[in-house]
Amino acid sequence: MRRTSFANWPCSIARTMDLLGDWWTPMVLREAFYGIKRFDAFQQELGIARNTLTDRLRRLVDEGLLEKRPYQRQPVRYDYVLTEKGRDFFGVLAAMNQWGDRWLSGEAGPPIVFHHGTCGHDSHAEVVCAACREPMTSGDTRPRLGPGYPPRLAELPDVQRRFNRPDSLDE
Known part of the structure; x- marks a missing residue:
């Protein structure tokens, strides 16, 4: 069965979920933040199947969140290290x-x-406005079309309706 791709949706949440793909990917990233670097350590800490872990690590490397660095030559084995993009997660x-x-x-x-x-x-984490440093909540924050939203879609009536709602999202 082929899954739906959100990679080209005009929404950063959808694109991020497309990159993550499943629940294992953020768990692998969590372990990387905890200092895990080696395949066997990821596998042991998560109890994840080896083929699933191989797939998730490959995807995170392909997407630029992890970098493979050889630590052994015979046989070749790698550390998986967070990149700037990965650390930003x-x-x-x-x-x-x-x-x-x-x-x-x-x-x-x-x-x-x-x-x-x-x-x-x-x-703990807090979401604050980058401009005024005040907390951002669902009651005082609303989405607006950004410069990267496709112009042909921005003109559609349902998109206009969606992004021209009242200021409060808690209503």
Whole structure:
């Protein structure tokens, strides 16, 4: 069965989901942020099938989130190291972690906390406006067509309706 591709949709969320493809891909990236670099360590930590892990690592390398670096010659074996593009995915994982901490943690509290080395505090992700540094919420933020939205689609009545809604999304 062939899956639907969102790679060319005019939406960064859809394109990101197309890149991720399934639940294993963000888990592999999580492990990379935890310092895992070697195939066997990814496999052991995640309990993922070797063929599935091979596919996910290949895709992350092809998409530029991980880089393969040989650490052994006979036989050739590789470390999988986060690239700049891969390291930039941290914000996505941190936001997912914060949401999970709020809505899925048990009475004992969050299973993992993030320690911010710059200030020395345990903290969590927040989505803030890059311009004013105030928190962005669903109630005060709405999507608008950006410069990369295809002009031929922007003229469609359903697209116009979709992006010309009231200012508050909580209504």
